[in-house]
Amino acid sequence: MDLSHKVAIVTGGASGIGIGTGKTLAENGASVILCDRNESLAQDAATILQNENLPVTSMHVDVKNQSSITETVEQVIKEFGTIDIVVNNAGVPGAPGWEKAFPARQEDWDFTFEINVRGVALVIEAVAPHMVEKKSGKIVNIASVAGRQGHPNFPHYSTSKAAVINLTQAYALGLAPHNINVNAICPGLVWTPLWESIGLRAKTAESQMSELSAREVFDTRIEALIPLKREQTPQDIGNTIAFLVSDRARNITGQAINVDGGLRMN
Template structure:
C-alpha cells in the first residue's frame, strides 16, 4: 500500500549522518519513501551503501558514502558531494551518535574516554555536521536541520539504578545537543533555516543491545535476565505506552519537521518516546 504521506517531501534532498543502521537507517528510508533524495553517510561505508541501495530499489533516489562526523574535513567533503549530486540540500539530519567508549559493557563507571567520545560524536559531531551545510542553506535562504538527541538528554535515565555512572556522559552530551539546537535556531532564523531536535526514547538497535548488556553485566539485580529481557523490563516499567519505538517512528517525526507543515516550528525538542519523559 502506498504511504499516504508519500509525496510529502517530493523534490527535496536530505543528508542523514550515521544512517548505515538503526535509527539513521529508519530516517533515511522514511525520507526516501516520502519522495526526498537521500545522501546516506556513515562511518561504516558498506552499511551506508546497503541503505542507499534499499532506497534506490524502492524507486527512491539515494547516494552513499563514508563520513566521520568527528572530522570537519570528512563531513564537509561528503556534504559537498551531496550538494553537487542533488544540486541542493534542503534537509540535514545529524543522527550519528555513540553510547560510550570501547569496553562500555565491562564497567560500571565512566572513564575519560567515555566523555571524550560522547562529546566528540554527539556534540562536536552535530556542530561539524551543521557547519558543513549552513553556508549552502544560508545562501539559498532555506533549510531544515534536525538533530537527534535522546530522552536521556531530558533527564537522567533508568529503571536500573544499579548500573553505575557509565551512562552519564551520554546523557550530558544529549542535553548539550538540545541546547545546541536552541542556540542554532536563534542564529539561523533570519535565513529561514529551521533547527529542531528529536528526542527518541528506547529502541532495540545495536546501541540498546550494548546498554542492556552493560546493565545485565553490572547491575546485580539484572544478572539473571538476558540483555533482551533487561530491555523489555525497561519498556514495561518506564514507557506509558508499553512498547519500544521503531526507527520508522523517529523517521516519521523527522519527516514532519522537514516538511512544510512544520514551517513555523523551530528551536523545539520533540519527544518520540511513548511517554517516558514529558518535559
C-alpha cells in the first residue's frame, strides 16, 4: 500500500492494536501520530518505532474530553499541515475494577459508552471539517466481533461495539458527498492488556474458568471458537486498516470487516 505523504493519527496508540496499526501504517509510508491518554506509554511506543526508522511520534489525547480532542487535532494540523487518516482505536472493556464486578455496574456502562462510542463520534466531528474542506479523508473505527453478537460477560462492552458499527454507517453516509470513507474493523481475539482484562472477567463470571490464568482462558477460547485455530495479532488488524485507508479501497465505505479467523461470518 502506498501511504507516502499521508498523515495518520491513531487513538489508543500506546498499546496493543494501536501500536500494531501505527507500525503498519508507517511501514507503508504514512507519518503516524500515536495519540493516547497515557502520554508516557505513547512516547515509549513511538520511540521503539522510531528506532526501527519509522516516522512515528506521539501526542496526548483523552477521547472522553472534547477540548482535549480539539487541542490534539489542531496541534497535528499545525505541526504536520493536515490529517489524512484517522484510526479510532481507543477503547475500554469497562470502568476500573470491572473484571471483578459482575454483573456490570452503572459506571461500566457510562465509561464504555463515553470512550468507545461518544469518543469515536467526537473525534470524527473534530476532524471532519478539515477533511470536508480538502474533499478527502479516511476514517477507520475499531469495533469488535463483540459488536456482532452480544456477550453475557460484558453486555455494556458488546453493546458499545454494536453502536460503533452503526455510527460508522451514519458517518459514512453523511461524509460520502465529501469523498471521505468511513469504515469499521471488527477484530476477533487479540492478546493485549484489554484481552487480559476480558480473561480475568471470565474467571469471575464463569466457574469453569476460575482456575485458569487469563492467558489460558484466551487459548481455550481460540481453540473452541476460532475456525482457523490461531489468534489474531495487532499486525493483522493493521494490515486491513492499511488497505482500507489506501486508494485501492476508494469505493469501500460504511462497511464493518471482521478480522477474526472466521469467528463471525456476518
